[in-house]
Amino acid sequence: MPKFVEKLRTDNYQGAEVYRVDGLLGNEIDTFITEGTEIPELSLFATRVKKAFRGCELRQQDKVKHGQGRWYVHMPEDVFCMGYIRVDDYSTDNTLYIVGSARVSNNKYGSYQDKYRECSSTNPDRAEKNAKKYLQRLTPVDIVMTTKSVAESAIHRYVSDASDKWSASHTDCFGYGLHSNQATDNSMLKEMYHLLDKGHTFIDVSFKAKLIEARTAHMELKQAKKERDSDMYAIRVYERMGTQMCDVMSVPANPTTTGRDTYHRVETVPPEELPEGTLGRLSALAICEFNTYIPQVGFRYDESIFYVTC
Numbered sequence: 001m002p003k004f005v006e007k008l009r010t011d012n013y014q015g016a017e018v019y020r021v022d023g024l025l026g027n028e029i030d031t032f033i034t035e036g037t038e039i040p041e042l043s044l045f046a047t048r049v050k051k052a053f054r055g056c057e058l059r060q061q062d063k064v065k066h067g068q069g070r071w072y073v074h075m076p077e078d079v080f081c082m083g084y085i086r087v088d089d090y091s092t093d094n095t096l097y098i099v100g101s102a103r104v105s106n107n108k109y110g111s112y113q114d115k116y117r118e119c120s121s122t123n124p125d126r127a128e129k130n131a132k133k134y135l136q137r138l139t140p141v142d143i144v145m146t147t148k149s150v151a152e153s154a155i156h157r158y159v160s161d162a163s164d165k166w167s168a169s170h171t172d173c174f175g176y177g178l179h180s181n182q183a184t185d186n187s188m189l190k191e192m193y194h195l196l197d198k199g200h201t202f203i204d205v206s207f208k209a210k211l212i213e214a215r216t217a218h219m220e221l222k223q224a225k226k227e228r229d230s231d232m233y234a235i236r237v238y239e240r241m242g243t244q245m246c247d248v249m250s251v252p253a254n255p256t257t258t259g260r261d262t263y264h265r266v267e268t269v270p271p272e273e274l275p276e277g278t279l280g281r282l283s284a285l286a287i288c289e290f291n292t293y294i295p296q297v298g299f300r301y302d303e304s305i306f307y308v309t310c
Contacts, residue, residue: 002290002302004061006080006146008102008138016102016117018138018146019061019081021074022302026060029071041095042071042087048128049073049085053135058085070100073135077238079143079304082135088120096120097127101134140247143305144234148251151307154293155228162224166217173210189218227295229253233278233308237271246271248278251307281308 004023008016029046032038038046046058058071070084083101098120109115119134121127138146170178178186193215195202202208236247247268271279285292285300285308293299298308 002147002150007149008142009145009149015111018102018142019072019084020302021072021076021078021081024059024061024072024074024081025063027063029058039087039089041089041097044124045085045087045097045127046071048124049131049135052128052132053082056082073131075137078137079236079302080138080146082137085131085135094122096122097124097130099127099130099134101136103134103136140236140249143236144249144251147301147305148234148307150291150301151232151293151299154291154299158293158295159221159224159228162217162221166214166221169210169214169217173207173214224295227309231310232298233275233310235274235278235282235306235308237282237304237306244271245269246274248274250310275310278308282306 002020004020005017006020008014008018029038030050033043033046049058050056053073053075056073056075058073060069060071062069070086072081072084074081083099083103086098086100088096088098098118100114100118102117104117104119106116106119119130121130167177170176192211196208196211196215202211231253232251234249234251238245238247245268271282274282281297284294284297285306288294288300290300290302296309298306300306
């Protein structure tokens with residue numbers, strides 16, 4: 001299961017926290033409002049927010065309700081929350097109505113503090129306006145900028161494992177290690193592979209098997225590096241009006257900037273209109289567990305988000 005908290009990595013919101021909807025275990029706030037077990041100020045604020053964002057839900061992360069804790073606001077079909085609301089009626093004389101969101105930059109506090117991403121007001125009307133302004137659904141670009149680092153980390157781990165395997169097999173074959181950066185252009189290796197291809201009989205009978213293993217590891221490392229340096233498609237699969245649709249974006253392997261302009265929104269299409277070869281890879285990833293990388297296929301982030309090799 002992906003982490004509850006991820007980082008939104010764009011120029012405007014660098015490092016801001018966003019929260020996964022499937023990490024919310026608490027009941028929807030209407031349950032407590034109906035029972036009359038919620039404090040009146042929070043009930044008022046939550047009712048206004050739900051009216052402003054028709055169809056939204058407010059839930060807490062834990063199953064055990066914390067009245068003055070964070071109530072995360074989200075649409076049922078979304079992957080990430082829009083933000084959260086809470087009330088504070090004990091640190092000041094007047095109740096504070098608080099909105100928390102990646103879109104907030106409260107310069108009264110340091111960027112490392114939680115309150116940097118919160119705005120507050122003692123006026124319920126002002127608080128409602130803050131909610132309408134700052135509680136926003138993540139765009140497709142936001143989702144990519146939040147999740148792509150997880151995919152990239154999985155690919156880098158794959159390259160690192162391939163490098164370790166190559167180093168170990170080289171040591172076993174030749175008696176000394178070789179840095180992965182030396183693997184591509186090495187005249188000695190080329191000569192040894194040439195002898196292997198020509199059916200050369202080596203004095204040490206076991207050497208041939210070790211050389212084959214080293215060569216296999218070498219090729220795997222080269223392929224891993226090639227995939228690391230290749231572009232991907234970021235694909236989110238969801239239903240819209242009973243029809244399965246895909247948001248598709250190209251993700252360059254070596255972007256020139258970290259901003260939104262680096263990423264090009266391709267289009268929203270049904271699965272059968274995905275770029276050539278993509279649907280088969282997507283189908284293979286769909287039967288994998290979350291946070292799984294398959295070489296030459298791609299990475300599955302969660303139930304609906306995939307990174308597919310171009």
